[in-house]
Amino acid sequence: MNNEILYLSLVPAIAGILIFILGRKSRALSETLALLGTVITFLIAVKIFGQTAVQGGVLTFWNEELRMDALSGLIAGLVALLGLIASVYSVPYMRREVKVGAVPAERMGVYYGWFMIFLSTMLCATTINNIILLWVIIEGTTLASIILVGFYWNRDAIEAAYKYAILLTVGITFALFGCVLLYSGASQQIAGGIDPLKLTEIAKVAGKIPKSIVLLSVVMLLVGFGTKAGMVPFHTWLPDAHAEAPTPISAMLSGVMIKVGVYALIRTVLIFYPFYSIVSTLVLVFGMITMVVGVIMMMMQEDLKRFLAFCSVTSMGYILMGLGLANYLGIYGAIFHLLNHSLMKALAFLSVGAVIYSTHHRRVPELGGLGKYMPFTAVSFYAATLALGGIPFFNGFISEFTLFIAGVKAGFPWATVIAVAVAILNVAIFFHLTYQVFMGEAPENLKAAGIKEVPVMMWGGMLILAFLCLLIGVYPQIVSPILNEATKAVFATIAMP
Amino acid sequence: MQEFAKIISTISLSMIITSYLIIELRNLRYSAYMYMIQAVLMCTLFAIFAIENHGLYYWAMTAFVTKVVIIPWLLLRYIKKTTDREFQPLIGYLGSIFLISAVVVILYRVTHSYIGFVAPSQFATAEPFRTNLAVSLSIFFMGLYCILVRRDAIKTVHGLLILENGVHLSLVTLAPALRETALIGIVTDVVIAVWILLYVIYGIYQKFGSTDTLQLRGLRW
Numbered sequence: 001m002n003n004e005i006l007y008l009s010l011v012p013a014i015a016g017i018l019i020f021i022l023g024r025k026s027r028a029l030s031e032t033l034a035l036l037g038t039v040i041t042f043l044i045a046v047k048i049f050g051q052t053a054v055q056g057g058v059l060t061f062w063n064e065e066l067r068m069d070a071l072s073g074l075i076a077g078l079v080a081l082l083g084l085i086a087s088v089y090s091v092p093y094m095r096r097e098v099k100v101g102a103v104p105a106e107r108m109g110v111y112y113g114w115f116m117i118f119l120s121t122m123l124c125a126t127t128i129n130n131i132i133l134l135w136v137i138i139e140g141t142t143l144a145s146i147i148l149v150g151f152y153w154n155r156d157a158i159e160a161a162y163k164y165a166i167l168l169t170v171g172i173t174f175a176l177f178g179c180v181l182l183y184s185g186a187s188q189q190i191a192g193g194i195d196p197l198k199l200t201e202i203a204k205v206a207g208k209i210p211k212s213i214v215l216l217s218v219v220m221l222l223v224g225f226g227t228k229a230g231m232v233p234f235h236t237w238l239p240d241a242h243a244e245a246p247t248p249i250s251a252m253l254s255g256v257m258i259k260v261g262v263y264a265l266i267r268t269v270l271i272f273y274p275f276y277s278i279v280s281t282l283v284l285v286f287g288m289i290t291m292v293v294g295v296i297m298m299m300m301q302e303d304l305k306r307f308l309a310f311c312s313v314t315s316m317g318y319i320l321m322g323l324g325l326a327n328y329l330g331i332y333g334a335i336f337h338l339l340n341h342s343l344m345k346a347l348a349f350l351s352v353g354a355v356i357y358s359t360h361h362r363r364v365p366e367l368g369g370l371g372k373y374m375p376f377t378a379v380s381f382y383a384a385t386l387a388l389g390g391i392p393f394f395n396g397f398i399s400e401f402t403l404f405i406a407g408v409k410a411g412f413p414w415a416t417v418i419a420v421a422v423a424i425l426n427v428a429i430f431f432h433l434t435y436q437v438f439m440g441e442a443p444e445n446l447k448a449a450g451i452k453e454v455p456v457m458m459w460g461g462m463l464i465l466a467f468l469c470l471l472i473g474v475y476p477q478i479v480s481p482i483l484n485e486a487t488k489a490v491f492a493t494i495a496m497p
Numbered sequence: 498m499q500e501f502a503k504i505i506s507t508i509s510l511s512m513i514i515t516s517y518l519i520i521e522l523r524n525l526r527y528s529a530y531m532y533m534i535q536a537v538l539m540c541t542l543f544a545i546f547a548i549e550n551h552g553l554y555y556w557a558m559t560a561f562v563t564k565v566v567i568i569p570w571l572l573l574r575y576i577k578k579t580t581d582r583e584f585q586p587l588i589g590y591l592g593s594i595f596l597i598s599a600v601v602v603i604l605y606r607v608t609h610s611y612i613g614f615v616a617p618s619q620f621a622t623a624e625p626f627r628t629n630l631a632v633s634l635s636i637f638f639m640g641l642y643c644i645l646v647r648r649d650a651i652k653t654v655h656g657l658l659i660l661e662n663g664v665h666l667s668l669v670t671l672a673p674a675l676r677e678t679a680l681i682g683i684v685t686d687v688v689i690a691v692w693i694l695l696y697v698i699y700g701i702y703q704k705f706g707s708t709d710t711l712q713l714r715g716l717r718w
Contacts, residue, residue, distance in 0.1 A: 001704075061602065087613050130679070132675065132679035132682065133678070133679060133682055134682065136609060136679070136682035136683060136685075136686050139690070140686065142690075143686065143689050143693055145688055146693050146694075146697065150697060151699065153700060154704070155704050155705065158697060158700045158704055159700055159701075159713040160699075161697050162650065162697050162698065162701060162710075162713065165690070165693060165694050165697055166653060166657070166694065168646070169657060169690050169694070170641075170644055170657060173657070173660050173661055176661075176664050176683070177498045177637070177667070179666050180664065180667065180671050181615065181617075181671060182619075182670050183671075183672055183675075184617040184619045184670075184671035186617050187672070187674070188617050197675075197676065197679065210617070212613070212614040212615070213614075213615065213617060216614070216615060247617070349639065353618075409508060480691070
């Protein structure tokens with residue numbers, strides 16, 4: 001019994017409930033409870049991260065209904081870290097939104113309350129070892145974030161919230177059918193006395209489940225959890241939700257929520273790899289389509305947040321490609337890119353949020369020359385650009401390069417060729433955008449408005465993320481033991497024929 | 498179970514008919530009532546299956562509380578706040594009925610004939626479970642059809658509920674031993690999803706003046 005698994009999702013949930021009850025009248029109390037909750041959650045996550053991702057241990061609770069291995073520990077650590085940074089960042093950012101009249105002050109309790117519940121559901125998703133409850137909590141992450149996506153409650157925000165809610169809920173209903181089919185197929189093969197709902201038990205009998213049921217459930221799971229992960233063609237909710245949500249929420253959605261969809265895919269779909277090669281081929285093909293569509297859509301964006309949202313689609317393509325390659329290096333690369341993308345995309349969104357905070361603009365043609373006025377933000381965005389563009393000495397380069405090699409080693413050189421082409425386009429687009437926003441001369445209206453750097457509570461977190469992107473890029477050995485443990489944890493749950 | 502085969506078939510057929518009516522009735526309030534009737538039928542089915550598998554009595558009770566009481570109450574409450582007239586759908590009555598009939602007949606026949614494709618065991622291929630699975634899949638795709646072709650946001654929620662009823666019904670055959678915790682988790686998610694969706698749709702009605710989803714064109718590309 002490892003009680004910390006329970007505390008991991010319980011602490012933010014209790015903080016959220018307390019904010020709903022006590023924080024409605026006092027913005028300061030909401031902020032304090034949220035900060036306190038995220039700090040405690042982060043400390044618990046660090047402990048779990050050490051026990052699982054670093055030491056390779058497995059923690060269990062409640063007769064293995066809750067179970068955390070190195071992969072869960074890594075994702076939980078990421079969720080908690082970004083949750084902490086986003087909550088600190090939210091304080092000045094949301095105060096300014098209140099000040100300019102974008103949201104009424106009395107709604108801050110709603111913001112922080114849902115923020116903590118959202119954090120709790122994402123952390124809980126990494127601990128569940130029950131196929132139906134995994135579905136329940138994945139849907140829970142959506143339900144907890146709908147109000148946050150539509151938080152500004154204007155026409156665009158409501159439109160985004162509606163699309164987000166309906167597409168993800170319909171998509172996830174497909175996943176429910178997939179989970180039920182998987183459970184029903186597995187329950188016939190599992191001996192009496194053993195719980196057939198447990199993911200670890202289903203994985204053990206994956207090869208004995210009838211092929212027709214496997215294929216049907218895999219398709220359903222890919223549609224359902226793929227929608228959550230922003231996989232093309234089920235990604236249409238993603239640019240709207242990421243763009244219209246308050247920026248700290250965009251960072252959470254892009255940084256970690258879509259990764260929870262990938263986590264669910266890893267737990268439910270990858271278990272069939274040794275038995276049905278069509279499953280990995282399907283994941284690979286979807287990954288390549290996602291990557292190409294994402295980068296094409298990036299070229300068409302003028303809105304900074306929509307641009308980053310489509311960049312997330314591209315990155316999810318890379319992650320799915322790695323998973324689809326089905327070899328050790330591919331899955332290692334996918335988990336590596338998942339980790340890197342969480343850091344660099346959260347950094348990019350928070351930097352863009354800082355630009356919006358100072359300039360009140362987010363369309364590229366309305367911006368320029370901000371580097372002079374916002375040095376910390378500029379450094380952060382440059383780091384995000386170099387990392388997301390896959391430039392050497394930044395973390396994005398190492399994980400993308402790992403995926404390129406994995407593609408060739410797995411016998412899919414065509415996938416590597418496409419991935420390299422997408423990466424080149426990615427660099428060009430990012431450099432062009434960075435030049436337009438941060439270099440050159442600032443427009444007269446921005447100069448007249450007196451742009452200045454954002455508060456330390458905002459750039460502090462950004463610099464931490466920028467440092468991590470650089471550190472992993474320069475010295476990737478620092479994370480390779482963790483990634484090895486996480487990859488081994490994935491293979492440990494896959495039964496071999 | 499054989500002695501109840503006729504009743505089960507009749508109720509199953511009634512569930513398909515109620516799905517038709519939920520989709521095709523232009524008055525959203527009547528659609529909500531029809532959903533309530535469908536939920537009662539589903540509870541009755543669960544109760545009949547529970548004669549052999551007593552655990553299903555619990556399912557019938559849970560479904561009654563959520564699908565017969567809470568969800569229709571939420572639907573009617575928000576329909577009262579917005580409008581009870583469905584926004585003109587993309588496909589008219591005749592076209593819609595023809596399309597749904599085609600979908601249902603094909604799906605029902607295919608599922609019923611090739612039940613081995615989805616049935617996890619020999620037990621699930623026998624009647625009345627065979628019919629149960631065929632009806633579940635038909636209802637699931639009727640719900641999907643409703644979501645895809647209807648432009649009224651509240652009708653889309655009806656579609657989502659039909660879709661979910663399809664999955665819920667299939668549990669009798671696919672997962673009869675499913676534990677209560679899992680089932681409560683599923684239905685709780687559905688209730689919260691419907692509540693939040695209706696809340697957002699009310700926001701759409703306030704900001705856009707209607708529940709027409711084709712008006713939601715502000716965010717493109």
